[in-house]
Structure formats: C-alpha cells, structure tokens
Amino acid sequence: MKKILAFLMLYITAGFVFSQSYDEVLRKLVNAMSLQYKNKVQEDFIKPTVSIVPFTNNTDEARKYNIGNLLRDKLTKLLSLSTVFVLVERDNLDKQLAEIELSLSGITEGKTPVKPAILDVQYLFAGSITEAGESFVLTVRLIQVTTSAIIFSDSVELSKAELIAEYETIRRNISQYGLGLEESTCVIYLLSEHEKKNEKALPQPLNSFFIIYRPISWIVVGLGMEFSFVPIRFSQDGSDAMFENFLVPVSSIKNMDTSLWPSDVTAIKYKKEFNYTLFGGMAGVTLMIMPELFFNISSYLTVGDVTITDIYLDIPHPDNSSVLTTFSVIQKSDDLFIVSPYVRLQWFFSKRISLNINYLYRI
Numbered sequence: 109m110k111k112i113l114a115f116l117m118l119y120i121t122a123g124f125v126f127s128q129s130y131d132e133v134l135r136k137l138v139n140a141m142s143l144q145y146k147n148k149v150q151e152d153f154i155k156p157t158v159s160i161v162p163f164t165n166n167t168d169e170a171r172k173y174n175i176g177n178l179l180r181d182k183l184t185k186l187l188s189l190s191t192v193f194v195l196v197e198r199d200n201l202d203k204q205l206a207e208i209e210l211s212l213s214g215i216t217e218g219k220t221p222v223k224p225a226i227l228d229v230q231y232l233f234a235g236s237i238t239e240a241g242e243s244f245v246l247t248v249r250l251i252q253v254t255t256s257a258i259i260f261s262d263s264v265e266l267s268k269a270e271l272i273a274e275y276e277t278i279r280r281n282i283s284q285y286g287l288g289l290e291e292s293t294c295v296i297y298l299l300s301e302h303e304k305k306n307e308k309a310l311p312q313p314l315n316s317f318f319i320i321y322r323p324i325s326w327i328v329v330g331l332g333m334e335f336s337f338v339p340i341r342f343s344q345d346g347s348d349a350m351f352e353n354f355l356v357p358v359s360s361i362k363n364m365d366t367s368l369w370p371s372d373v374t375a376i377k378y379k380k381e382f383n384y385t386l387f388g389g390m391a392g393v394t395l396m397i398m399p400e401l402f403f404n405i406s407s408y409l410t411v412g413d414v415t416i417t418d419i420y421l422d423i424p425h426p427d428n429s430s431v432l433t434t435f436s437v438i439q440k441s442d443d444l445f446i447v448s449p450y451v452r453l454q455w456f457f458s459k460r461i462s463l464n465i466n467y468l469y470r471i
Contacts, residue, residue: 130266134182141250141260142192148259156230158193158250160184163235169268170237173275175244179235179266183248187233196229229253242268290318290330292464299340307342307380310351314340318390330390334410339381339417354378361420363437369424377421386412386446394454404452408468413442447471 145156160183163176170176187195235248243265250260294314299307318332343350356378358366392406418437425431450468457463 130270133264133266135186137262137264138186144260145192155194157196157228158231158233159196159229160233165237167239170244173272175237175271178275179246240265244268244271288320290320292316306344308345310341312338312340326394328392328394334386336383339383342380368429370429376423379419381417384412384414386410400456402454404454406450408448410446412444414444415440
C-alpha cells in the first residue's frame with residue numbers, strides 16, 4: 109500500500125512540475141538565486157548591482173529561435189522586480205562591458221573570466237542554452253566581478269514547444285508595430301445627400317494612401333491622402349446604362365433659365381460627376397483580439413477640395429431654341445473639412461501584410 113501511495117505521489121508531483129509554464133520556472137530560479145545569495149554572501153543592507161550579459165545559444169535549434177535572447181529578456185524583467193538585487197541595464201554598460209567582451213564566452217562555459225575594472229557592477233548574470241530531448245536546458249551563473257567566484261549556478265529544463273510558440277508569436281507581431289504604409293480601396297459606399305436627390309453613385313473606387321506609425325501595440329497615428337482615380341458618377345439606379353440615359357425634369361432645373369424653352373421639352377439628359385482630393389491625418393486605439401487579429405477605433409481628420417460637375421445634354425440654345433447644345437455647371441470648394449470616425453478589423457495573414465475591413469462614417 110505504501111508503494112502505491114509513493115507511486116501516486118511521484119506521479120502527481122511529476123505531472124505538476126511538467127505542467128508549469130516556463131515563466132514560473134524562471135521565477136523560481138530567480139528566487140532560488142536570491143535566497144542562496146543571502147545565505148552565502150553576508151553584506152550590509154546595500155543591495156548589490158547585477159548586469160545580465162548576452163546568453164549563448166549552443167545548439168542549432170536554440171540559435172534558430174534565438175532562445176537565449178528570449179530567456180534573457182524574461183529574466184531581465186524578473187530581476188528588475190527583485191528586492192535583493194539592483195539591475196543595471198546593458199545599455200548603460202556598453203563601454204565597461206567592452207573590457208570583458210572576449211571573456212563572456214568563457215563565463216558561459218564555466219571558465220575563469222578575465223577580471224574587468226567595472227566599479228558599478230558587482231555581479232554578472234550569464235547563461236547558456238543546450239538541449240535535452242523535448243526541452244531546452246538553461247544553465248545560469250551569478251559571478252562576482254572582483255573575485256570571479258561563482259555565487260550561484262543552476263540548470264533548468266524548459267519546454268521547447270512553449271518557447272518556440274512564444275518566439276513565433278513575437279516574430280509574427282513585431283512587424284505590426286512601427287512604421288508602415290496603408291492602402292485602402294472602397295467600392296461600397298453611400299452618399300446620403302445625393303441619395304435624397306435620387307442620385308445613386310456608380311461603383312467607382314475611392315482610394316487612400318497613409319503612412320502610419322504604431323509606437324506601441326494600442327496606439328496608431330498616420331498622415332496621408334484620399335482621392336478618386338476617376339470621377340464618381342451618379343444615375344437613378346446606380347448603373348452605367350442609366351448614367352448614359354439619366355433624365356431630369358425641366359421643372360427641377362434651378363441653375364438656368366428654362367422659360368424660353370419649347371413647351372414640348374419636359375425632360376433633358378443629365379450627367380453628374382464628383383471629384384475630390386483630401387489630405388490629413390488619423391489617430392486611434394487598437395485592441396489585439398488574437399496575435400493575428402486587431403480591432404481599431406480611429407478617426408480621419410482631412411481637408412481638401414471637391415469639384416461637382418452638372419452636365420446638361422441636348423438642351424435648347426439660349427439664342428436659338430431649335431439648336432441643341434451642352435451646358436455644364438461646375439461647383440468647386442477648396443475648404444472642405446471632414447471628420448471620419450471608423451471601426452476596423454485588421455487581420456495579419458503575414459507578418460508584414462494585413463487585410464482590413466472598415467466601416468466609416470463621415471461627419
């Protein structure tokens with residue numbers, strides 16, 4: 109019976125250890141190092157300074173996924189929260205660490221390093237990565253700078269699958285931050301003011317180009333322009349055929365004198381075109397739903413000019429009503445200001461290219 113209980117306890121314990129995340133394993137490693145330091149080194153109440161040197165990847169797979177850098181970043185975060193040590197960032201030690209650059213590989217391999225003249229760092233934290241089956245093995249050492257004494261040394265096994273998955277997540281998302289180019293094309297839109305006049309836009313593309321910058325994961329800003337490559341055209345049902353045969357009643361024409369027209373002219377052919385160019389910026393916030401999927405709430409703030417052309421075809425000439433002519437009315441504004449809030453789903457199907465679905469409303 110005792111053997112069965114011992115077996116069950118061993119099985120449960122092993123299962124618990126295996127199920128631990130590598131974050132938890134690293135946290136316990138730092139705690140063990142802190143405890144051993146306090147037991148082994150008796151110093152006053154001044155917390156010692158420590159710097160983490162680059163970790164060495166000693167296998168092809170570790171180098172492929174840059175496991176050393178991944179683990180070093182995690183341990184840097186943990187040591188920055190330590191109540192035992194004061195972490196000195198590597199960026200502040202470049203000149204001083206240059207003195208021992210050639211000895212760093214010796215530190216990670218267990219050899220005695222050259223003693224550097226670093227006064228503001230008392231301990232170096234070094235590490236190397238090897239493999240054992242389905243695990244990466246991290247070996248770390250805490251080395252006293254002045255004496256080269258190894259104060260702490262330990263090895264832990266970390267799940268390959270978990271570390272590689274973490275690397276892939278970072279790799280996929282790293283290009284989603286920073287500077288990028290955004291091109292948008294819209295072919296489905298509703299121009300409400302024209303709809304009220306029974307003028308439906310033909311499906312002409314609206315285009316925009318913006319240089320965007322995402323400084324952190326949840327903020328995005330940008331500068332760019334929006335325009336139409338070809339004029340937006342209107343008809344009564346939104347079709348090309350109706351555009352060519354769009355008729356308007358003479359009684360609805362307000363921008364020309366129709367009193368001298370023949371009485372049998374009750375409707376004339378009419379075409380309407382719309383051109384615009386806008387310049388401006390955008391700003392918004394982003395929520396990562398999944399590593400590949402983002403939800404944005406943003407707004408464009410744009411200024412520019414718009415040109416509306418009304419073309420009346422086959423109308424009686426003012427001087428001779430028996431002669432038909434074409435008359436165009438051009439309305440132009442160069443002080444257009446538009447606020448355009450929108451929501452967006454952004455799916456990164458590769459690390460540099462995304463597909464966006466927007467709903468935008470113009471005020």
